[in-house]
Amino acid sequence: MKIKDIINVLENTASPSLQESYDNAGLLAGNEQQECAGVLCSLDATEAVVDEAIERKCNLIVSHHPLIFKGLKRITGKNYVERTVIKAIKNDIAIYAIHTNLDNIISGVNGRMADRLGLVNRGILLPKTGTLKKLYTFVPVEHAQNLRTALFNTGAGHIGNYSQCSFNVEGSGTFKGEEGTNPFTGLPGELHYEKEIKVEVIFPAWLEQRIIQALTAIHPYEEPAYDVVQLENTHQYIGSGLTGSLPEPMEERAFLAFLKESFQLPVIRHTQLTGRPIQQVALCGGAGSFLISKALHAKTDIFISADIKYHEFFDADNRMVIADIGHFESERYTIDLLHDILLEKFPTFAVLKTAVNTNPVFYYA
Known part of the structure; x- marks a missing residue:
């Protein structure tokens, strides 16, 4: 188990692309290729939490709030942020933050x-704009179902509580393979007419790379034709x-x-x-x-x-x-959320919840 494996689960849950422009979520310290000995989930990354990670033999802290929010020009230990960074690096502990991207999903x-x-x-x-795209592609009729299935399995075709949504139009496509090509159908140098289906599917913008990979892997053509367009529609579960x-x-x-x-x-x-x-x-x-x-x-x-x-x-x-x-009080159960997300994927791995109360606000009654 590498730290990268933990990060992949978190980022599949709440894509980093969903964080606000002012935020600084992601891996803030450490090497994602390092073997992970254990994960400590916390609302904040503080010196006390790093001490706890050392004691409990965890070399990855997953916090909601980013420890480093603004650029550090010096790391001399003059404040708690610099001291925490120094202590984490000295003890080979990685720190990962999942902040407004986790705020912006309905299950977060x-x-x-x-x-x-x-x-x-x-x-x-307040739904977030710019989170949806649409794919248009063209495929021989007999291969359309396999293509749709591959796209659906990768996360395309969800509209609200409906899945496997697509629009399909049958038509005729033309192409001529030039020298050095090996067309799926027809002969190089000859204009070919093929009965095709135009498939349209909507998908979350952060899945674009995976969607295109799924398309090219399953499509029978050497050079699949496709278009990806940005939508102004809002995602009803993101914001x-x-x-x-x-x-x-x-x-x-x-x-x-x-x-x-x-x-x-x-x-x-x-x-x-x-x-x-x-x-x-x-x-x-x-x-x-x-x-x-x-x-x-x-x-x-x-x-x-x-x-x-x-x-x-x-x-x-x-x-x-x-x-x-109260800020801490409103988000305190995020620790349980992070723990549950990781434990579901890694039920036999050391995923722990911090015992440190990081709330900096006290009340006198």
Whole structure:
């Protein structure tokens, strides 16, 4: 087992292409070709977490938050980031971060939050654009089914809850093999007419290389003709925030008590209660104030997130409740999520959860 094998599973779950432009997810320290002795899952990569990895004989830390967020001009140990990097390198420990790309999939950080609340009928609050492409290709009629199957098996053809979606048009293709060619059908130097099917399939943009590889591997032609186009359509399972509903409406204070218990919260900062029951819920792990207007537009009863500023609370305008549950508290179950993702693929491998509480915020009661 190499570190690269672990990374492949994580990146197949949440492609690095889904991270926001300001982010720095990925392998931040270490050699991906190194043998992996064990994985330690954490929300943050700190000195204490590196110490724990050393003690528990793990040479890979998978954290949600990137340790290195901005460029390092010097590594002298003057702050916790530099000290953590130095300690990790000295002890041959790799650090991998899976951040906003994990936020931007419906089964990611926000999905784990929704699990705690038992939300149903889930959807993305702010769908991400530029995440879908379409493939057009042309294949002899008798080979069309094999081609479609190969593309579907590689991840193409999913639209919402439907799979194996394609559009097919029969027509006539022409080609003439020049000198040195070995055409699948027809003779070199002669114009050939072939009954073909034009196959169209949609696919997630980050799968393009695999889709083309699958196409060229199964297609009978020496030079398959195909087009790939970028779509403006949004992917309904990719983007920021999450909406969902409670199975049954709850009185506001009862819901806040339920929220406090579900996330082990010492306190909840919230806007004035509206006097209306809670059923439609919007949420975003971490700093999610940029989604307040979207939550209002979605007619949610409560928006749950963290790092809400004083003036942003006014934006609720008595149309919904805004609840700030704390950054660490909103994302704490991401550790379980990472653990579950890796353990499903490597059930006999050492995949551990950190015992270190990395929350830098304390409450005095």
